[in-house]
Amino acid sequence: MAEEGSAVRAVAGGSTAAKQIEVPIRKAVGPGDDKVHTWPHLVRSEFICAILVTVLLIVWSLLSDAPLEEPANPTKTPNPSKAPWYFLGLQEMLVFFDPWHAGVTLPSFIIVGLMVLPFIDINPKGNGYYCFNDRKYEIMTFFLGFHILWVSLIIIGTFLRGPGWNWFWFWQPWDVHKVEAMTAVNLPYLLGVRNPTLDFFVGAALVIGFFVGGSALMYWWVVHLKGREFMRRWGGVRFGITAFLFLNMWGVVLKMLMRHLFAIKYIWTTPWVNI
Amino acid sequence: MAWEDIKRQITESDVWQSMFRHGYEDTPRNRILMVSGNVWLHLHPSKVRRHAVRMRFTWCMGGITFLMFLVTTVTGVYLMFYYRPTAEYAYADMKYLEFDMPFGMLMRNMHRWAAHAMVIAVWLHMFRVFLTGSYKPPREFNWVVGVILLVLTLLLSFTGYLLPWDQLSIWAVTVGSNMARATPFLGHEGPGHELMGVNPIYDARAFLFGGGEIGPHTLLRFYILHCIFFPLITSLFLAVHFWRIRRDGFSGPPL
Numbered sequence: 001m002a003e004e005g006s007a008v009r010a011v012a013g014g015s016t017a018a019k020q021i022e023v024p025i026r027k028a029v030g031p032g033d034d035k036v037h038t039w040p041h042l043v044r045s046e047f048i049c050a051i052l053v054t055v056l057l058i059v060w061s062l063l064s065d066a067p068l069e070e071p072a073n074p075t076k077t078p079n080p081s082k083a084p085w086y087f088l089g090l091q092e093m094l095v096f097f098d099p100w101h102a103g104v105t106l107p108s109f110i111i112v113g114l115m116v117l118p119f120i121d122i123n124p125k126g127n128g129y130y131c132f133n134d135r136k137y138e139i140m141t142f143f144l145g146f147h148i149l150w151v152s153l154i155i156i157g158t159f160l161r162g163p164g165w166n167w168f169w170f171w172q173p174w175d176v177h178k179v180e181a182m183t184a185v186n187l188p189y190l191l192g193v194r195n196p197t198l199d200f201f202v203g204a205a206l207v208i209g210f211f212v213g214g215s216a217l218m219y220w221w222v223v224h225l226k227g228r229e230f231m232r233r234w235g236g237v238r239f240g241i242t243a244f245l246f247l248n249m250w251g252v253v254l255k256m257l258m259r260h261l262f263a264i265k266y267i268w269t270t271p272w273v274n275i
Numbered sequence: 276m277a278w279e280d281i282k283r284q285i286t287e288s289d290v291w292q293s294m295f296r297h298g299y300e301d302t303p304r305n306r307i308l309m310v311s312g313n314v315w316l317h318l319h320p321s322k323v324r325r326h327a328v329r330m331r332f333t334w335c336m337g338g339i340t341f342l343m344f345l346v347t348t349v350t351g352v353y354l355m356f357y358y359r360p361t362a363e364y365a366y367a368d369m370k371y372l373e374f375d376m377p378f379g380m381l382m383r384n385m386h387r388w389a390a391h392a393m394v395i396a397v398w399l400h401m402f403r404v405f406l407t408g409s410y411k412p413p414r415e416f417n418w419v420v421g422v423i424l425l426v427l428t429l430l431l432s433f434t435g436y437l438l439p440w441d442q443l444s445i446w447a448v449t450v451g452s453n454m455a456r457a458t459p460f461l462g463h464e465g466p467g468h469e470l471m472g473v474n475p476i477y478d479a480r481a482f483l484f485g486g487g488e489i490g491p492h493t494l495l496r497f498y499i500l501h502c503i504f505f506p507l508i509t510s511l512f513l514a515v516h517f518w519r520i521r522r523d524g525f526s527g528p529p530l
Binding site for chain 2 (some may be wrong): 117
């Protein structure tokens, strides 16, 4: 920080002068530099904000009671049984993927993907201010993952799924006896592959092709957009992780579309797992 | 004696001065002492950039998340006085809280709605931090801590979901936890389960439930996770998170 600003900062434990690192002092200029006292400027807004939110919460709590249904009964399963609302996006993904994938692998990708974000994004621009143009692709990707996938799947899971996890529009009453024809087939079958062994290889080719082809496309796209020099700085590890996570995210979108539009269940069936 | 005299006698007494070292005079020195001399406020640096103060920039969502954490802690302690985490009593205690305890229903409502609000606020906080690129150097590690706190928020909320011990709670937790039995290698329905020798009473879900099925053991387990384990862990990560925010000069471009 500038207020401690010394041009040379010793490495912790470094004994020799050679271990000292030159840290250039960047004199911050512009509107970011004018400092104000925390008391009263920041403390005041925090205090007012806390009071307003607390009042809102109390009013909300006076007007609306927390739900309490009949006592727990392990022998009586409600239909539909829904997870807490913030997990309904994951429950909705069970329509498209098996539980090990929708419930364990994909959430792990989300968490790990969020954690590695600062390390794969090497764009120095857009640090500490709002700007769309400096970070178009980052912001659009986040928008796809957070708003379009996570939030909209929660809305679907909360409001549009009824008994049997069937789809009911807002205006449709929940009919417990609604029958949904199970017509979903696997993608290789739809492509005309009826042989179970060949089915495995076609599925493998499709899934591996998606990741390899997708990575190649992304590589070409990034080089086209940013140039080779950027790709060299970005490095293979960063690119690999980014491409893998990015393609997984698009894979979810693709699989959802395939399921909703063409009633496709699996793309690749193996004796161990199905995707 | 005039009020002014009484006031002076109090504020100049040894007892008062042992607790409060400075008054409210609006001087630059005092403005700094207000923050640096106060254990709670010194989470802030004594000066921040004008940038970091604007609500338009911060949305105040991190602060609201923390406020919701504090509200759930206070109301949660109140609820703990009247709640027994055993299958015989848990549901009856909920009714007792609602109908007999002074402010019981209000405390329960505030606890639940604050928990929901905390989940929403932490998402919006993450969204804002993303939009302003505030995970970029030097704040990369604090973003990682923030993601851990996001997961902890969801776990806090999820473990609390079971405690009312009604139909809503056990089935929501059943559905939410069923994913654990499909964990690759560690769940008895997950791929590769035969390699690990896991079974319905000895796998990831059984570890979470404290047994093969959801039951009284699960209630106790979730109660302890909800009231002790996760709040403690969350407080630790909050401390790191706040410390890092302070070190990195609050919001705005890095210095």
